[in-house]
Amino acid sequence: NCRVLVLISGNGSNLQAIIDGCDDHLDAEVIGVISNKPDAYGLIRAHHNEIDTSCVIVRKDESRPEYDARLKLAIDRYQPDLIVLAGFMRILSDEFVQGFEGKMINIHPSLLPKYTGLNTHQRAIDAKDKEHGASVHFVTPELDAGPVILQAKVPVYAEDTLDTLAERVHQQEHAIYPMVVKWFGQNRLKMADGCAYLDDIRLAEAGYA
Numbered sequence: 363n364c365r366v367l368v369l370i371s372g373n374g375s376n377l378q379a380i381i382d383g384c385d386d387h388l389d390a391e392v393i394g395v396i397s398n399k400p401d402a403y404g405l406i407r408a409h410h411n412e413i414d415t416s417c418v419i420v421r422k423d424e425s426r427p428e429y430d431a432r433l434k435l436a437i438d439r440y441q442p443d444l445i446v447l448a449g450f451m452r453i454l455s456d457e458f459v460q461g462f463e464g465k466m467i468n469i470h471p472s473l474l475p476k477y478t479g480l481n482t483h484q485r486a487i488d489a490k491d492k493e494h495g496a497s498v499h500f501v502t503p504e505l506d507a508g509p510v511i512l513q514a515k516v517p518v519y520a521e522d523t524l525d526t527l528a529e530r531v532h533q534q535e536h537a538i539y540p541m542v543v544k545w546f547g548q549n550r551l552k553m554a555d556g557c558a559y560l561d562d563i564r565l566a567e568a569g570y571a
């Protein structure tokens with residue numbers, strides 16, 4: 363059974379989808395949740411599901427390497443096979459990321475490589491994009507630039523607001539993230555030479571879009 367550790371900062375709806383997905387199959391199990399925010403609603407979701415939680419809160423005047431070293435200690439305590447970033451809203455130092463190469467995945471609310479960083483839904487609306495979506499990717503040191511594993515596309519309508527579009531993307535996130543966790547748990551997913559592989563087949567830049 364693949365030991366999955368989920369890192370969050372907020373609502374944790376993706377965490378919930380992964381918990382529910384793991385209940386449906388026995389390939390992976392969420393064994394812990396770490397938050398950098400003590401009031402993250404996802405911590406309550408974890409408690410409801412009897413999953414162990416930890417908070418690693420940024421200290422005043424703490425440097426990024428200092429924080430990341432404490433985060434690594436908290437992670438190592440769980441001995442995870444896979445680290446899942448699910449709305450974990452902190453940039454991680456290169457050294458930290460390199461320590462978990464091929465073992466850490468992230469979900470990002472855009473069709474990467476479009477719109478790395480923040481405010482992705484508003485940027486898609488402002489650009490009058492016809493389609494938008496979400497991407498699951500392996501985490502590499504460069505922000506939101508690791509190899510894409512799976513994408514989901516949604517249409518953007520002229521009458522869309524930030525909320526309607528965000529909601530449409532969220533629903534797709536909840537469908538694709540548990541699927542990727544399952545693949546990893548089944549040992550089917552690998553990162554090698556900067557590319558993602560499923561069953562030894564290289565996933566192109568657009569993943570399984």
Ligand code: GAR
Pocket residue numbers: 370371372373374375376377404448449450451469470471479496532535
């Ligand atoms: C998700 O939409 C995820 O794609 C995004 O945060 C949201 C978390 O929602 N992640 C990022 O923007 C990462 N840069 P959730 O807490 O309900 O899962």
